[in-house]
Amino acid sequence: MAQKCEMKLLGSVGSSFVNRVKFTLKLKSIEYDYIEEDLNANKSELLLESNPVFQRVPVLFPPNEPPVTESLVIMEYLDELQPDIHPLLPSNPSERAQCRVLAYTFDTLYYPWMKEFMLTRDKERKEELGKLIIEGSMILEEAFVKFSKGKAYFGGDDIGYLDIVVGVFLGWMKLFEVVLGFNVIEEVRTPKLIEWGNRMWSHEVAGSIIPGHEIHMNFLNMLKGKLPPLPVPVSV
Numbered sequence: 001m002a003q004k005c006e007m008k009l010l011g012s013v014g015s016s017f018v019n020r021v022k023f024t025l026k027l028k029s030i031e032y033d034y035i036e037e038d039l040n041a042n043k044s045e046l047l048l049e050s051n052p053v054f055q056r057v058p059v060l061f062p063p064n065e066p067p068v069t070e071s072l073v074i075m076e077y078l079d080e081l082q083p084d085i086h087p088l089l090p091s092n093p094s095e096r097a098q099c100r101v102l103a104y105t106f107d108t109l110y111y112p113w114m115k116e117f118m119l120t121r122d123k124e125r126k127e128e129l130g131k132l133i134i135e136g137s138m139i140l141e142e143a144f145v146k147f148s149k150g151k152a153y154f155g156g157d158d159i160g161y162l163d164i165v166v167g168v169f170l171g172w173m174k175l176f177e178v179v180l181g182f183n184v185i186e187e188v189r190t191p192k193l194i195e196w197g198n199r200m201w202s203h204e205v206a207g208s209i210i211p212g213h214e215i216h217m218n219f220l221n222m223l224k225g226k227l228p229p230l231p232v233p234v235s236v
Contacts, residue, residue: 006063007032010046012039014211014219017071018058019168023209024075027086027159040222072103075161088161095147102143103165110136114172118180118220133184140166141190148192152199159203167200171210175217 009025009032011018025032037047037057050059050067060068060077068077079088089096113136117129147154147162154162173184185193200206 008035008061009033010035010037010050010059010061011057012037012219014215014222015057016168016172019209019211020071020164021058021060021074021078023164023168023205024078024088026205026209027088027164028078028082029085030078030082040225072100072107072165075164079161086158088155088164090155090160099147099161102147102162106140106165110140111169114169114176114184115223117176117182119223130182133182134189137185137190137193140185141193144192144196148196153196159200159205163196163200167197167206168210170197170200170206171212171216173197175220179217 007025007030009018009021011021011034013036022034035046037044039057043055047057047059048055050061051057051069054069056069058069058071058074060074062068062077062081068074075088089099110133113129113132117126117133120126120129143162144154148156151157153159154166159167176182176184185197187194201210
């Protein structure tokens with residue numbers, strides 16, 4: 001009889017924030033049970049009880065400990081839990097702080113621009129967001145040069161914290177290109193990111209974690225389905 005996993009993860013397929021945690025668990029060789037949260041339905045009691053403030057996934061359930069929420073926090077928790085197996089953050093305190101700042105900036109600026117770009121119905125706003133995303137990708141290019149120090153990944157010779165933080169969104173970036181006709185990163189303005197992205201796609205863990213177009217499209221349609229209806233024009 002197979003031994004039951006003590007670590008559990010509550011998530012939703014298509015969520016890049018959940019995939020950050022899956023990526024980290026895989027690199028750390030930590031076994032876990034996965035529980036799917038149906039975002040199309042009412043929020044489960046498990047989610048409401050374990051994350052009552054934000055009521056969102058991912059939520060990690062370590063054995064005999066309180067739940068851990070928010071993807072960046074969970075990643076750092078797992079890195080401290082298994083420090084000797086594929087460490088994610090650099091050992092230098094200043095470099096660790098810089099990694100955290102870039103991750104926070106990505107989550108509070110870059111990701112919201114991408115999400116709004118996909119969901120907005122306003123043409124002018126979409127054009128404005130497109131410019132912001134391009135400017136942001138050029139900043140990411142500069143950050144990659146800085147953090148990688150001429151090596152293959154943000155983390156140096158191997159995948160690190162920032163590689164996971166940004167890399168799980170490569171599927172969405174590809175969706176932008178294929179479905180929306182918008183290149184988030186491209187050879188001309190972000191050549192280093194293009195090379196990095198190709199390395200990420202070819203990595204065995206990334207290939208098993210980052211979903212394909214169909215899952216992303218289903219997730220996008222779910223988000224669109226939660227938008228309020230457009231106002232009906234009133235005839236004068």
